[in-house]
Amino acid sequence: MSEYFKHYSFDKWIYKSSSSSTNVDLVETVSKNDYKTNIVLYTYMQTAGKGQIGRKWYSGAYKNLTFSLQFDLNSILAHNQFNLNMICSLALTEVLAQIFPLMADKLTIKWPNDIYYSNKKLAGILIQNTIQGNKIQKMIFGLGLNVNELDFPKDLPNPISLAQITGTSHNLQSLFRNLLSTLTLILKQLDQMTKSELLSLYHSKMYLKDTLSKFEITETGESLQANLRGVTDHGQLLLENEQGIRKFNFREIRYC
Numbered sequence: 001m002s003e004y005f006k007h008y009s010f011d012k013w014i015y016k017s018s019s020s021s022t023n024v025d026l027v028e029t030v031s032k033n034d035y036k037t038n039i040v041l042y043t044y045m046q047t048a049g050k051g052q053i054g055r056k057w058y059s060g061a062y063k064n065l066t067f068s069l070q071f072d073l074n075s076i077l078a079h080n081q082f083n084l085n086m087i088c089s090l091a092l093t094e095v096l097a098q099i100f101p102l103m104a105d106k107l108t109i110k111w112p113n114d115i116y117y118s119n120k121k122l123a124g125i126l127i128q129n130t131i132q133g134n135k136i137q138k139m140i141f142g143l144g145l146n147v148n149e150l151d152f153p154k155d156l157p158n159p160i161s162l163a164q165i166t167g168t169s170h171n172l173q174s175l176f177r178n179l180l181s182t183l184t185l186i187l188k189q190l191d192q193m194t195k196s197e198l199l200s201l202y203h204s205k206m207y208l209k210d211t212l213s214k215f216e217i218t219e220t221g222e223s224l225q226a227n228l229r230g231v232t233d234h235g236q237l238l239l240e241n242e243q244g245i246r247k248f249n250f251r252e253i254r255y256c
């Protein structure tokens with residue numbers, strides 16, 4: 001039985017020769033046209049990409065994939081939104097592992113939903129949910145995947161592209177088609193899983209799981225050395241040290 005998604009393939013494809021942000025463009029397009037189907041909006045030239053918590057997403061023109069997906073969803077309670085987050089990040093990790101099997105072992109999810117290759121960031125996900133009352137009405141799933149970028153701006157902490165990993169450049173259009181058709185299949189599989197199956201899969205892919213790491217508590221600037229133990233049912237990060245286990249929401253903690 002499908003849980004969250006009404007269906008998994010895409011009914012409408014919108015190409016933009018350029019877009020400031022595909023997430024913003026998709027939100028505008030959907031609200032003007034009242035589309036209720038699964039929609040893809042993509043560009044190879046995104047000029048002011050948005051990242052999480054107000055950050056920017058850099059993408060050199062015609063070098064990478066930048067796109068946003070809207071899914072027609074079943075009625076989902078807002079307090080379950082981390083399940084969607086897990087499905088999206090697990091789906092992307094699995095899609096990349098299927099297309100690039102040699103990379104599979106080194107692909108992980110850095111909480112909550114960055115896609116890492118070894119200790120570098122390969123892709124970022126920006127999920128924007130529209131919530132009415134206690135229900136999620138719409139989800140926009142924006143994805144930036146570094147593909148042929150070889151020369152990232154120096155101020156980005158630790159980016160990596162597929163070309164840097166594989167040593168060869170990739171055709172953006174055929175990769176994009178392959179990625180979305182594989183995503184359709186994988187989403188269907190993940191959507192059949194129970195919450196505990198999703199959580200255990202997410203834990204198995206989690207970057208730095210059970211590793212002693214350094215964090216900073218955002219509000220106080222206090223540094224914290226702790227073992228990353230996983231996430232709670234609602235997606236809070238669980239960190240353990242000699243003082244015990246603490247839970248953190250996304251904005252409350254930073255990796256150092």
Ligand code: BTN
Pocket residue numbers: 020021022023024046048049050051052053055057065066067068114123124125126142143144145
């Ligand atoms: C992050 O790592 O902070 C999330 C980055 C998400 C970037 C993608 S690129 C396509 C879509 N449009 C945007 O403006 N952002 C997302």
